[in-house]
Amino acid sequence: MQTRDRHLRLPASAIAPCERASSLSEAPVSIHLRGVGQTFAGARTREAFVALDAIDLDVHRHEFLGVIGPSGCGKSTLLRLIAGLLQPTEGRVEIFGLPVSRPRDDVGLVFQRPTLLPWLTVLDNVTFPARHQRGRVSSAERRKGLDLLEMVGLEDFAHRRPPQLSGGMQQRVGIARALFQDPDILLMDEPFSALDALTRDEMSIELLRILTARPKTVVFVTHSIQEALLLSDRIAIMASRPGRITEIKTTNLPRPRSLDTLTDPNFSRMADDIRRHVFSKRKVTE
Numbered sequence: 001m002q003t004r005d006r007h008l009r010l011p012a013s014a015i016a017p018c019e020r021a022s023s024l025s026e027a028p029v030s031i032h033l034r035g036v037g038q039t040f041a042g043a044r045t046r047e048a049f050v051a052l053d054a055i056d057l058d059v060h061r062h063e064f065l066g067v068i069g070p071s072g073c074g075k076s077t078l079l080r081l082i083a084g085l086l087q088p089t090e091g092r093v094e095i096f097g098l099p100v101s102r103p104r105d106d107v108g109l110v111f112q113r114p115t116l117l118p119w120l121t122v123l124d125n126v127t128f129p130a131r132h133q134r135g136r137v138s139s140a141e142r143r144k145g146l147d148l149l150e151m152v153g154l155e156d157f158a159h160r161r162p163p164q165l166s167g168g169m170q171q172r173v174g175i176a177r178a179l180f181q182d183p184d185i186l187l188m189d190e191p192f193s194a195l196d197a198l199t200r201d202e203m204s205i206e207l208l209r210i211l212t213a214r215p216k217t218v219v220f221v222t223h224s225i226q227e228a229l230l231l232s233d234r235i236a237i238m239a240s241r242p243g244r245i246t247e248i249k250t251t252n253l254p255r256p257r258s259l260d261t262l263t264d265p266n267f268s269r270m271a272d273d274i275r276r277h278v279f280s281k282r283k284v285t286e
């Protein structure tokens, strides 16, 4: 409990019950994929490999969509397509109604490892997007960077360098950096998977708090059913060969969520249901 509270930076009043779940399907669509396919040319055999096939997906404004599925089913590829790091070989990917042809400033990315610059301070890493774009960081931007560090519980570490921080702390810096430009959309690719189990739970709760203060549309790739259920409004379940979405489940767990949510009887029911679904698809395809 103590460990968790250490990072509580939002007043209790900010953690109001979240009403978005009921109205999500009526919210405007932020991310829109239709008939999306991704085929890679094989490196050695030159044989084409269909990594993703016929993906249809709408993610609504301020929705938290978890993406889960076996290794190699195309979860990261899906995220890279939405991020504009990759162009689909079939179909279309749109953000706010516009085709995605390159990475956008209003889309933040968080990866498994935060790729911080080890020679810069924590604060300089968080404000790096400003320096990268304009070659300088204004005092207002430094203030904003410090506010974000406070939000993720790292205000006392602003002038340290990344190698002096634990893995969980570095990931917090990565999240603060992704939030620096206040993106509308946050794409997260197994952001907590390199962390130990306790830190991982702690980070999930922290992410929920951050999103309560600064709502975002989130696509969150994970291998953890527990993590997906704790965080998501809906969970897209994927299968491989070819990579595809086989089902999208709505998580009807009340918000605000906390570690107590893990003991909700509905939680274990839904976890079993998702596990069964993932497992049945694996048996068919392997």
Ligand SMILES: Nc1ncnc2c1ncn2[C@@H]1O[C@H](COP(=O)(O)OP(=O)(O)OP(=O)(O)O)[C@@H](O)[C@H]1O
Pocket: 040, 041, 049, 051, 069, 070, 071, 072, 073, 074, 075, 076, 077, 078, 243
């Ligand atoms: N640039 C590429 N060239 C060729 N094949 C690729 C490329 N990128 C991904 N792949 C292949 O596409 C498939 C899907 O990869 P992807 O990384 O998206 O899966 P994933 O579901 O994220 O896997 P994991 O859970 O293990 O991270 C894999 O078989 C991978 O080898």
